[in-house]
Amino acid sequence: NAGVTQTPKFQVLKTGQSMTLQCAQDMNHNSMYWYRQDPGMGLRLIYYSASEGTTDKGEVPNGYNVSRLNKREFSLRLESAAPSQTSVYFCASNLEGSTEAFFGQGTRLTVV
Amino acid sequence: EDKVVQSPLSLVVHEGDTVTLNCSYEVTNFRSLLWYKQEKKAPTFLFMLTSSGIEKKSGRLSSILDKKELSSILNITATQTGDSAIYLCAVARYYGGSQGNLIFGKGTKLSVKP
Numbered sequence: 001n002a003g004v005t006q007t008p009k010f011q012v013l014k015t016g017q018s019m020t021l022q023c024a025q026d027m028n029h030n031s032m033y034w035y036r037q038d039p040g041m042g043l044r045l046i047y048y049s050a051s052e053g054t055t056d057k058g059e060v061p062n063g064y065n066v067s068r069l070n071k072r073e074f075s076l077r078l079e080s081a082a083p084s085q086t087s088v089y090f091c092a093s094n095l096e097g098s099t100e101a102f103f104g105q106g107t108r109l110t111v112v
Numbered sequence: 113e114d115k116v117v118q119s120p121l122s123l124v125v126h127e128g129d130t131v132t133l134n135c136s137y138e139v140t141n142f143r144s145l146l147w148y149k150q151e152k153k154a155p156t157f158l159f160m161l162t163s164s165g166i167e168k169k170s171g172r173l174s175s176i177l178d179k180k181e182l183s184s185i186l187n188i189t190a191t192q193t194g195d196s197a198i199y200l201c202a203v204a205r206y207y208g209g210s211q212g213n214l215i216f217g218k219g220t221k222l223s224v225k226p
Contacts, residue, residue, distance in 0.1 A: 033213070042116075042200065042216040043155075058213075090154060092214075099144040099204030101214060103154040 002026050006091050006104035013081040013111045021076040021107050023091030030096040032074035033058075034066060036087040037106075043090065049074055051096070081111045114139040118201050118217035125191055126225050133186040133220045135201030143204040145177055145184050146214070150198045158186070158199075191224045198222070 004025045013019055025032065030051045035043040035058075045058030049068040063085060065077045074093075078085060088108050092101040116137045125131055137145065144162045148155035159168045161177035161184060168175050175186045188195055198219040207213040 035214075035216075040218060042218040043202075043214070044216070045213065048213060099214075100146065100157055100160050101202075101204075102157070105153050 004091055004093055004102050004104035006089075006107050008107060009105065010108050011110070013078075013109065015082060015111060017081050018077065018079050019081065020078075021089055021091075021109075022073070023075065023104060024073045025091075025093040025102070026072065027093065027095070027102065028071070029093035029102070030071070031094050032068065033092040033101065034064075034074070034076045035090045035092065036060065037090060038087050046076065046089075078109075081109075083111045085109065086111045114203075114205065114215050116201055116203050116215050116217040118199075118220050120220060121218060122221040122223070124223045124225065127192055129191050129224075130187065130189045131191060131222065133188075133199050133201075133222070134183065135185070135217055136181075136183040137201075137203045137215075138182065139203045139205050139215055141206040142179075143206050146202045146204060147175055147184075147186050148200040148202065150200055150219070151196075155200055188222075191222075193224050193226055196222060196224045 007022045033048040034046040037043045047066040049055045052071045067075045088106050091104040094101045119134045146160050147158040159175045164179040172189045177184045200219045201217040202214040
């Protein structure tokens, strides 16, 4: 079982460049999430999608946009990357009615 | 503002020791409390707690929730070097149509020395 798959695993960007982080899940989950993890900060919610066709801001949405392409896929876009967005990004998903989230392997992003 | 606080932030023990990790929370629309273990990569699920006083166990790990005190503990007995990891506590809240919207603590970094 693939579970939650994120691409790419590593990325280095220059300040001002744009990129899209991809996430796909094969568990037929309704809800999907993007988190960032910084040293000493735990995981913080960037955006989430409670169901296909809906997206909402989390705790730290500034500088990001998302697209829920279909039930399986939820992408995170950085339009103009900044050094403050250097972080490890995790995608997660869960079934409707469940609170147990399943995580992807993460994307380590460095903005120089 | 919703928050989850873990203590201690780091802990060094020797193999065979027993450890207790703490998690307290102030969260509106509480749904459940979850514990995750994070080694190199993605957090992996340990426990989900929804009811007070019911201990969940998995091998040498156990956890219990106290909804009156808004807290939870994670116990690890007879620690092994493979238990070295960051242990994350998260609270799921009902928010914006989603029941899996998680608020994380900063984690407890556990190091187990041989």
